[in-house]
Amino acid sequence: MRETIAFLGAGSMAEAIISGMTANKIVSTQQIIATNRSNQKRLLELEGTYHIKTSLDKKEVIEQSDILILAMKPKDIKVAIAEIKSLLTENKIIVSLLAGISTGFIQQQLATKNPIVRVMPNTSAMIGQSATTITSGKYASAEHVHLIEKLMTSIGTTIVIKEEDMDAFTALAGSGPAFYYYMVEAMEQFVEAKGLDKEIAKPLMVQTIKGAAAMLEASHDSPKVLREKITSPGGTTETGINTLSEHRFQAAIIACLEQATLRSKELRDLFEK
Numbered sequence: 027m028r029e030t031i032a033f034l035g036a037g038s039m040a041e042a043i044i045s046g047m048t049a050n051k052i053v054s055t056q057q058i059i060a061t062n063r064s065n066q067k068r069l070l071e072l073e074g075t076y077h078i079k080t081s082l083d084k085k086e087v088i089e090q091s092d093i094l095i096l097a098m099k100p101k102d103i104k105v106a107i108a109e110i111k112s113l114l115t116e117n118k119i120i121v122s123l124l125a126g127i128s129t130g131f132i133q134q135q136l137a138t139k140n141p142i143v144r145v146m147p148n149t150s151a152m153i154g155q156s157a158t159t160i161t162s163g164k165y166a167s168a169e170h171v172h173l174i175e176k177l178m179t180s181i182g183t184t185i186v187i188k189e190e191d192m193d194a195f196t197a198l199a200g201s202g203p204a205f206y207y208y209m210v211e212a213m214e215q216f217v218e219a220k221g222l223d224k225e226i227a228k229p230l231m232v233q234t235i236k237g238a239a240a241m242l243e244a245s246h247d248s249p250k251v252l253r254e255k256i257t258s259p260g261g262t263t264e265t266g267i268n269t270l271s272e273h274r275f276q277a278a279i280i281a282c283l284e285q286a287t288l289r290s291k292e293l294r295d296l297f298e299k
């Protein structure tokens with residue numbers, strides 16, 4: 027790709043994407059420039075690790091860039107837009123990573139016709155394994171979406187969705203890795219309590235998740251059928267599943283996703299004011 031990409035915000039998500047993009051070589055490191063609110067030390071760190079360009083001068087960053095990736099927290103969006111709106115020319119594509127915040131709000135705050143594409147990646151972008159959803163604003167054409175999809179392919183899989191579904195997919199895929207990590211944390215507590223060797227347990231746990239994920243991908247069986255094939259009557263799995271059921275495990279997962287989805291909507295209500 028020939029476009030120059032600016033990251034406005036240089037936190038965990040920006041770094042995960044920069045790491046994925048630079049490893050994949052879809053753009054050269056010199057086509058990426060990052061800025062943040064005021065943390066020069068952090069910018070130098072990113073420069074050192076990924077050999078990208080950085081600057082605290084937003085005017086300089088924006089002038090150099092074709093694609094601007096908004097990578098600040100939802101609470102900072104209003105101030106961020108106020109800082110950049112007078113620096114934009116209408117050919118620059120705005121990409122938002124922000125949970126909850128709608129393309130309509132960004133468009134209205136910008137008061138320009140810049141194309142806006144909203145994406146929801148996850149931190150597995152760091153190793154090119156994100157599951158990224160994409161949706162577009164009013165002035166984004168199919169070509170704009172295609173370009174951003176191509177860019178996001180460098181950090182994992184992509185799928186274009188309706189904006190109204192973004193809250194739920196933010197819960198499932200944006201926050202998703204955290205929910206799996208949380209389950210592994212519980213398994214680590216078990217390993218610890220049993221006095222098992224962590225060096226043995228960790229690769230076993232990781233391969234078990236990878237194998238299950240690969241089965242979900244490759245098999246024609248539903249998750250339920252896959253589970254039933256492991257569950258011998260009167261065996262260990264059945265006892266384990268019954269215990270999860272007694273602890274209302276599935277209800278807890280559904281409630282977790284419902285609440286995370288709701289929070290995405292709440293972020294919109296809170297910060298689109």
Ligand SMILES: NC(=O)C1=CN([C@@H]2O[C@H](COP(=O)(O)OP(=O)(O)OC[C@H]3O[C@@H](n4cnc5c(N)ncnc54)[C@H](O)[C@@H]3O)[C@@H](O)[C@H]2O)C=CC1
Binds near residue numbers: 038039062064123201
């Ligand atoms: N962390 C994650 O797993 C994911 C995060 N996101 C979204 O990505 C965004 C960033 O999240 P994190 O990287 O976790 O946050 P973070 O707190 O690690 O980074 C935020 C960055 O924004 C910068 N910033 C704040 N105001 C700014 C401004 N006016 N101009 C330029 N930079 C500014 C901060 O200096 C900081 O570098 C959020 O909106 C979040 O919803 C989306 C998907 C996954």
Ligand SMILES: O=C(O)[C@@H]1CCC=N1
Binds near residue numbers: 125201
């Ligand atoms: O927790 C959050 O709000 C962000 C959005 C998805 C993942 N992290």
